[in-house]
Amino acid sequence: MRSSLLADAPAIREPQHAPVAHVTRGGVVEGVHYGSVVVLNGDGGVRSSIGDIEAACYPRSALKPLQAAAMVRAGLPLDGALLSLAMGSHSGEEHHLAGTRMILELAGVSEGDLRNIPDLPYAPAVRDAWVRGGREPSRLAQNCSGKHAAMLYLCKLSGWPLETYLDPAHPLQRAIAEVVEELTGQRIANVTVDGCGSPLFSVSLHGLARAAAGIATAAPDTAERRVADALRAHPEMASGTGRDTAELMRAVPGLLAKDGFEGVQVAALPDGRAVAVKIADGADRARIPVTAAALARAGVEPRLLAGFQGEQMTGGGRPVGGIRPVAALGPPPPPPDPLRFTT
Numbered sequence: 155m156r157s158s159l160l161a162d163a164p165a166i167r168e169p170q171h172a173p174v175a176h177v178t179r180g181g182v183v184e185g186v187h188y189g190s191v192v193v194l195n196g197d198g199g200v201r202s203s204i205g206d207i208e209a210a211c212y213p214r215s216a217l218k219p220l221q222a223a224a225m226v227r228a229g230l231p232l233d234g235a236l237l238s239l240a241m242g243s244h245s246g247e248e249h250h251l252a253g254t255r256m257i258l259e260l261a262g263v264s265e266g267d268l269r270n271i272p273d274l275p276y277a278p279a280v281r282d283a284w285v286r287g288g289r290e291p292s293r294l295a296q297n298c299s300g301k302h303a304a305m306l307y308l309c310k311l312s313g314w315p316l317e318t319y320l321d322p323a324h325p326l327q328r329a330i331a332e333v334v335e336e337l338t339g340q341r342i343a344n345v346t347v348d349g350c351g352s353p354l355f356s357v358s359l360h361g362l363a364r365a366a367a368g369i370a371t372a373a374p375d376t377a378e379r380r381v382a383d384a385l386r387a388h389p390e391m392a393s394g395t396g397r398d399t400a401e402l403m404r405a406v407p408g409l410l411a412k413d414g415f416e417g418v419q420v421a422a423l424p425d426g427r428a429v430a431v432k433i434a435d436g437a438d439r440a441r442i443p444v445t446a447a448a449l450a451r452a453g454v455e456p457r458l459l460a461g462f463q464g465e466q467m468t469g470g471g472r473p474v475g476g477i478r479p480v481a482a483l484g485p486p487p488p489p490p491d492p493l494r495f496t497t
Contacts, residue, residue, distance in 0.1 A: 160335055163343040164358035169209040171434040174444050174483070179467050179475035187440040189417065189433040191483065192363050193451050196426035200360070202451055204482055207360040210343035211432055214414030215243040217334070217355065218301060218392075219381055220365050224333035226377035228326070230308045232257070237384035238391035240304035243297045243413065245394025246275020246284070253391065254299045261307035268293040269320050270302045270350040277394050298350035300391075305352075322353045331355060337365035337378075349415065362420050363430035370410040370422035382410050398442045398462070406449065406458050419445045427452045439465055440477055447479035 169190060177185035190205030200207075218241035225240070226232075232240055236253055244250035258264060273296035275281045284295065293299060305319050305326055314325050321327065322345050330353075335341055338361030348354035357365075372378030385392055386408065389400035399413045402421070411421040417433025419441050429448035433440045443464035450456050467475035 161340040163341040164208055164210040164356070164361065166210045166343050166356070169206040169211065169432075169434070171432075172205040173480050174204055174431075174433065175440040175464075175480060176478050177467065177475070178478055179469070181475075184467070184475070187433055187435065187437055187444075187477075189431065189440070189444065190359055191432075191444060191448050192360050192430050193448050194363050194367055194426070194428040195452075196423075198364065198367065198426065201427075202482075203360075204480070205432075205434075207363075207430075208358050210356045211359055211362075211418075212346070212348075212354055212356050212416070213362050213420070214348065214354070214416055214418050215298070216362060216412045216414035216418045216420045216430075218242070219369055219385060219410070219412055220334050220337050221301065221330050222304070222384075223337065223369060223378045223381045224330040225304060225308050225326075226380050227333060228308055228329050229311055230304060231311075232304060232307070232384075233380060234384055235388040235391045236300075237304075237380065238388035239300035241381065241385060241412065242300045242392035243276065244300060244392070245277035245397065246280045246295045246297065247277070247394055250300065250391070250394070251294055254294055254303045257300065257303035257307055261303065261310045263306050263310060263316065265292070265294050267306055267316055268299060268302050269317075270296050270298050270352070272296060277397075280394075296350060298348075298352070302350065302352070320352050327353050334365075337368050338362060339364050359430045359432055362418075363422070363428045366410060366412075366420045366422035366430065367426045367428040370408075370424055370428065371426045385410055385412070402442070402445070402462060405461060406454055409449075411445075413441065417441050421445060421449060423452070423454070443477045444479050444483070447483040451483055 171188040174189040175187040192207040193201045222241040272291040276297040344356040389403040393400045408424040416436035419431040422428035446459040446462035464477035466473040
């Protein structure tokens with residue numbers, strides 16, 4: 155039963171986004187990325203925000219840690235690399251495909267039972283090699299296949315129907331919706347269909363940050379802690395070799411992070427500090443530099459974030475500018491003294 159303590163669903167409206175990053179060239183602002191950003195303190199209070207953090211938005215794949223936590227609570231027995239893959243937007247590398255096959259084998263089902271859309275691998279280099287090899291789009295190669303395999307596994311263990319596991323009225327999806335509401339602290343504003351075919355729940359950016367903080371700070375022997383441990387230990391299984399979110403987690407000790415299409419990023423530290431970012435136009439190039447600036451605002455040492463400043467703008471083969479988060483995200487406050495992380 156859903157708690158009566160939940161806040162009302164966020165309003166479905168045109169978000170009042172604000173400038174979050176400038177694209178500069180030769181000292182002139184050539185472009186502006188709008189969006190919204192929230193930075194939470196360890197006690198859950200809002201340290202700073204930009205734009206509209208309370209409007210309904212779709213987290214896209216940044217919702218996957220919440221979906222994984224719901225599945226673990228319901229009895230999904232995965233851990234480690236396979237649990238990380240279950241919340242992944244993977245690149246389609248061979249270890250991702252092998253892991254997804256392993257989950258399907260554990261479930262006693264096949265690729266034909268997957269209901270995600272057939273697609274080519276997500277990572278450009280992997281996709282190009284796939285095409286050169288004459289391979290066709292497949293459900294296994296699609297970047298959400300690990301999540302779908304995990305959903306089938308839980309359905310098989312629970313005696314739930316397999317064919318309709320993506321129906322919002324299915325027991326699996328009802329269980330996920332309840333946990334999404336619990337972790338975000340608010341009722342879901344709207345339900346639609348994500349790109350892979352699974353139900354997608356609309357929450358606020360503020361609620362998404364709260365949920366990430368709750369997972370990052372979860373006590374041992376909880377489903378949320380299993381999710382956090384898996385993602386921290388195996389970030390490449392949830393993304394891919396060289397992907398920015400995995401690299402960010404490797405750079406910042408104890409960080410839990412997940413990206414999503416349309417410019418969404420969430421990240422949280424083991425002491426409860428958390429950030430959530432939405433780039434209004436969905437531009438991926440602004441997502442990581444804005445996230446890095448927000449993490450610095452949360453108190454992460456800037457030296458740990460030095461490699462996440464975004465792409466350079468070039469002219470005649472020379473650097474002439476770049477992507478710069480707006481001044482409202484900096485200068486960051488001094489980090490806690492001492493700055494400690496726990497895992």
